[in-house]
Amino acid sequence: MDRRQFINKGIGAGIITGTSLLWGKNNPLFGHTVSGPAPAYDLIAIKGGEPDVMFDVAIESFGGMNQFVSKGQTVVVKPNIGWDVIPERGANTNPKLVGRIIEHCFNAGAKEVFVFDHTCDNWTRSYKNSGIEKAAKDAGAKIVSGETEGYYQEVAISNGKSLRQAKVHELMLSSNVIINVPVLKVHDGARATIAMKNFMGVVWDRRYWHRNDLQQCIADFATYCKPSLNIVDAYTVMKNNGPRGTSMEDVVVMKSLIMSRDIVAADAASAKLLGFEPDEIGHIKIADEMHVGKMNLTGLSINRIKI
Amino acid sequence: MHLPTFKKLRVVLSLFFFLATSLVLVDFLSLLPPVIVRSILFLQFTPSILNFFTVAGGAAIGFMVVLVLTFLFGRIYCSTICPIGTLQDMVAFISKKLRLRRYHEPLEPHSNIHLAFLVVAALPVAIGSMFAVNLLDPFSNFGRLSGSLIRPLIIVANNVLASFLELFNRFDLFPVEVKSVALASVILPLLFLALVGWMSFQHGRLYCNSICPVGALLRLVSRYSIFKIAIDADHCKSCQLCQRVCKAGCIDRKSKTVEFERCVVCFNCLTACPSGGLKFVLSLGSPNPHQQVVDGARRSFLLGTPLLFIGRKIAADTAKVVKPQKDSTIPERKLHPVTPPGSLGINHFTQTCTACHVCISSCPSQVLQPSFLQYGLAGLLQPVMDFGASYCNFECTVCTEICPSGAMRKMTVEEKKLNQAGRVVFIKQNCVVYTENTDCGACTEHCPTKAVTMVPYKNSRLPEVKPEYCIGCGACEHACPTRPYRAIYVDGNPVHLIAKKKEPEKKQEVNLKDDFPF
Numbered sequence: 042m043d044r045r046q047f048i049n050k051g052i053g054a055g056i057i058t059g060t061s062l063l064w065g066k067n068n069p070l071f072g073h074t075v076s077g078p079a080p081a082y083d084l085i086a087i088k089g090g091e092p093d094v095m096f097d098v099a100i101e102s103f104g105g106m107n108q109f110v111s112k113g114q115t116v117v118v119k120p121n122i123g124w125d126v127i128p129e130r131g132a133n134t135n136p137k138l139v140g141r142i143i144e145h146c147f148n149a150g151a152k153e154v155f156v157f158d159h160t161c162d163n164w165t166r167s168y169k170n171s172g173i174e175k176a177a178k179d180a181g182a183k184i185v186s187g188e189t190e191g192y193y194q195e196v197a198i199s200n201g202k203s204l205r206q207a208k209v210h211e212l213m214l215s216s217n218v219i220i221n222v223p224v225l226k227v228h229d230g231a232r233a234t235i236a237m238k239n240f241m242g243v244v245w246d247r248r249y250w251h252r253n254d255l256q257q258c259i260a261d262f263a264t265y266c267k268p269s270l271n272i273v274d275a276y277t278v279m280k281n282n283g284p285r286g287t288s289m290e291d292v293v294v295m296k297s298l299i300m301s302r303d304i305v306a307a308d309a310a311s312a313k314l315l316g317f318e319p320d321e322i323g324h325i326k327i328a329d330e331m332h333v334g335k336m337n338l339t340g341l342s343i344n345r346i347k348i
Numbered sequence: 349m350h351l352p353t354f355k356k357l358r359v360v361l362s363l364f365f366f367l368a369t370s371l372v373l374v375d376f377l378s379l380l381p382p383v384i385v386r387s388i389l390f391l392q393f394t395p396s397i398l399n400f401f402t403v404a405g406g407a408a409i410g411f412m413v414v415l416v417l418t419f420l421f422g423r424i425y426c427s428t429i430c431p432i433g434t435l436q437d438m439v440a441f442i443s444k445k446l447r448l449r450r451y452h453e454p455l456e457p458h459s460n461i462h463l464a465f466l467v468v469a470a471l472p473v474a475i476g477s478m479f480a481v482n483l484l485d486p487f488s489n490f491g492r493l494s495g496s497l498i499r500p501l502i503i504v505a506n507n508v509l510a511s512f513l514e515l516f517n518r519f520d521l522f523p524v525e526v527k528s529v530a531l532a533s534v535i536l537p538l539l540f541l542a543l544v545g546w547m548s549f550q551h552g553r554l555y556c557n558s559i560c561p562v563g564a565l566l567r568l569v570s571r572y573s574i575f576k577i578a579i580d581a582d583h584c585k586s587c588q589l590c591q592r593v594c595k596a597g598c599i600d601r602k603s604k605t606v607e608f609e610r611c612v613v614c615f616n617c618l619t620a621c622p623s624g625g626l627k628f629v630l631s632l633g634s635p636n637p638h639q640q641v642v643d644g645a646r647r648s649f650l651l652g653t654p655l656l657f658i659g660r661k662i663a664a665d666t667a668k669v670v671k672p673q674k675d676s677t678i679p680e681r682k683l684h685p686v687t688p689p690g691s692l693g694i695n696h697f698t699q700t701c702t703a704c705h706v707c708i709s710s711c712p713s714q715v716l717q718p719s720f721l722q723y724g725l726a727g728l729l730q731p732v733m734d735f736g737a738s739y740c741n742f743e744c745t746v747c748t749e750i751c752p753s754g755a756m757r758k759m760t761v762e763e764k765k766l767n768q769a770g771r772v773v774f775i776k777q778n779c780v781v782y783t784e785n786t787d788c789g790a791c792t793e794h795c796p797t798k799a800v801t802m803v804p805y806k807n808s809r810l811p812e813v814k815p816e817y818c819i820g821c822g823a824c825e826h827a828c829p830t831r832p833y834r835a836i837y838v839d840g841n842p843v844h845l846i847a848k849k850k851e852p853e854k855k856q857e858v859n860l861k862d863d864f865p866f
Contacts, residue, residue, distance in 0.1 A: 086864050086866070088864070089860060125741055125742065125743050125744075126743075155519075161793075161827075162713075162741055162742070163712045163713045163744070165377075165378075166712060166741060166743065166744065183519050184519065185522075186519075186522040186523070188522075189522060189523045189524075189525060190525060191523055192523075228789070228793065229789040229792035229801075229802050229809075230787055230788050230789025230792065230793050230802075231787060231789070232787070247790075248790070248827075248829035251780065251788045251789075251790045251827075251829040252780055252784075252829040252830065253786075254786040255786060255787045255788055255789075256786070256787055280856045281853050281856070282798055282853075284793055285793065285795070285796060287796070287798055287852060288852045289855075290852035290853060290854070290855045291852065291853070293857065293858045294858075295858055295860075296860055309866075310864075313864075313865040313866045314864075323787060343866070345863075345864050
């Protein structure tokens with residue numbers, strides 16, 4: 042089903058009520074549908090290289106991008122482009138990493154790759170000054186606005202406690218594959234912003250989340266939106282004054298990358314990199330309790346790579 | 349130069365200025381760089397003269413260029429540079445093409461109503477009110493016409509086209525959301541358009557010769573222009589053709605005179621005359637007979653004009669306090685509106701801004717919106733920072749760079765980042781963390797200077813404000829999720845201050861050789 046069909050059918054069937062019935066397992070938000078051998082590891086942690094090089098090694102260790110993207114599929118790569126800030130300040134996902142992920146998607150046969158974020162700062166300036174617009178376009182992806190309410194479709198979050206419905210960007214609903222590419226930062230509201238928190242950038246109304254138990258809403262949305270792959274950019278990591286940051290003093294160069302299909306495991310490992318215990322971050326703990334994924338890393342097979 | 353060439357040149361120039369100025373005002377994607385915007389608007393008379401006398405001094409000599417041009421060749425400004433002038437020509441052109449009206453009657457020459465309007469516009473300026481200027485000035489009105497009426501239409505067209513492209517999975521264009529529409533900023537331009545449209549349909553350039561304060565001022569100069577259009581009695585066959593095509597109604601065929609101060613130098617008459625009876629000639633010290641009558645009122649007024657600006661500066665210095673917006677039903681007690689960066693404060697801003705809305709059209713985040721009564725009635729439609737609509741982007745200085753009147757002084761990004769337009773106020777009792785005991789932090793998250801930080805509170809963390817670091821960008825207020833009253837807001841500084849710069853915390857170090865912590 043392509044996007045256009047989705048929208049037509051979605052409107053026809055009644056967007057809120059028909060959501061889960063209409064798409065069932067074919068909706069990318071309920072997990073990717075590519076069949077093939079399961080990746081050898083639950084989680085990859087890699088450090089010591091440039092963002093693009095680390096990604097090459099990590100995805101190779103995961104069995105290559107064609108584990109996640111098949112020929113002719115449409116892909117959303119969702120970085121964090123929240124702020125009108127230069128890449129060195131670590132407020133947005135590293136553009137080199139975004140570019141390389143897109144290249145891998147096309148090499149795996151992707152028909153189209155879309156990149157967007159519902160930014161905090163002015164979106165055109167954020168796209169531009171984060172370096173992501175250029176990196177994405179150079180790699181052949183399409184840049185899409187997240188600042189247009191018309192692109193957002195109301196969906197039901199049937200397992201949500203505080204968040205029972207949300208308006209979600211149509212690309213998230215219509216694309217075959219979702220690749221979540223957050224940047225690792227401390228966060229004044231949520232304590233840390235990693236993979237689950239990054240999906241606040243695919244909904245229209247974030248104020249509702251803030252007003253109705255932020256941590257619970259982040260976890261609630263994770264019960265609904267399950268990306269094919271989470272790639273946490275921990276190359277330049279914001280340790281103070283996140284998520285926006287005020288200067289270069291706020292960041293440390295950690296040259297790391299975490300990759301997992303399990304969004305909770307990815308967040309837990311990344312939180313540890315940041316210096317938190319996973320259960321100190323409200324939404325990680327809640328998501329674990331809601332069985333979105335595993336917060337406890339001890340039982341997971343982890344490939345730790347140093348370059 | 350062959351005579352019809354004058355007219356062609358005039359038409360080309362007027363269309364150039366009209367289109368370029370319109371482009372500035374409808375540029376909803378902020379595609380034009382500030383230096384281009386400034387160059388295009390350089391010659392606009394009222395913004396330039398305000399800019400010169402308040403902020404920029406020698407940098408804003410556009411109005412002097414216009415005065416010199418007028419002294420040399422007459423009111424070229426009115427026929428080529430002024431966009432409202434060209435707009436009226438378009439009305440006349442269309443009505444002629446539709447055969448609704450072929451020509452205008454000559455007008456009564458001796459009316460002094462233009463001087464009355466000039467006084468009405470200029471006098472309040474002396475006491476610091478831009479109200480009358482902003483209602484009458486052509487550029488100011490054209491800015492609002494384009495910004496409030498044409499720009500939305502172009503945005504709608506863009507959005508329709510974007511939706512169409514989207515059907516083919518193309519995202520080359522993006523729908524643009526208009527964040528706020530002020531009713532007054534639509535109604536006033538509509539009224540102005542109706543008035544000027546009717547006047548130009550009925551009487552050609554009647555607005556320029558009666559209501560327009562710039563036209564009135566230039567009339568005073570063009571009486572003494574070195575080159576003038578005059579009728580050559582030897583060649584004139586008294587055929588009336590020139591009188592019929594004259595937009596300003598300033599040709600009197602019977603006495604074979606041209607009242608040059610009302611002439612907008614469109615060269616229609618020169619082109620129309622079949623017998624070479626009109627000439628654009630050097631006419632030093634030979635004004636038309638009825639212009640030689642010394643008009644005491646006019647003379648004293650001319651002398652008084654520079655005084656107005658001196659008086660105005662004094663008024664600006666004696667810090668007139670703008671009436672605060674007190675409304676006890678609003679728990680966010682905003683005592684003052686927040687004026688844009690670079691505007692120095694409410695007084696300078698409201699006394700220099702012509703409400704042309706160039707900044708509103710160019711503001712990428714749409715935080716600048718036309719005011720309604722925030723500055724009082726006298727400041728109607730002057731821009732104000734509207735944090736309900738958006739917030740001021742930390743890295744952006746576009747408005748300060750393009751303001752043609754000097755109401756906003758040009759600022760570097762570094763200056764702007766410390767320019768305190770307002771100060772943050774926190775209402776703990778409204779805050780989600782206090783009332784719900786759940787995490788939020790939307791305000792701190794958005795704060796670019798860390799005037800808002802989080803401090804431990806029960807199981808969560810509560811905002812704490814340090815207003816000395818605040819620059820009044822309004823990001824916290826815009827992001828705050830509580831309604832109807834925000835838990836955090838910005839109150840405007842009547843006079844902009846310089847914010848304290850926060851020293852960065854000590855940089856943390858990591859050892860890349862360390863093992864993973866899991």
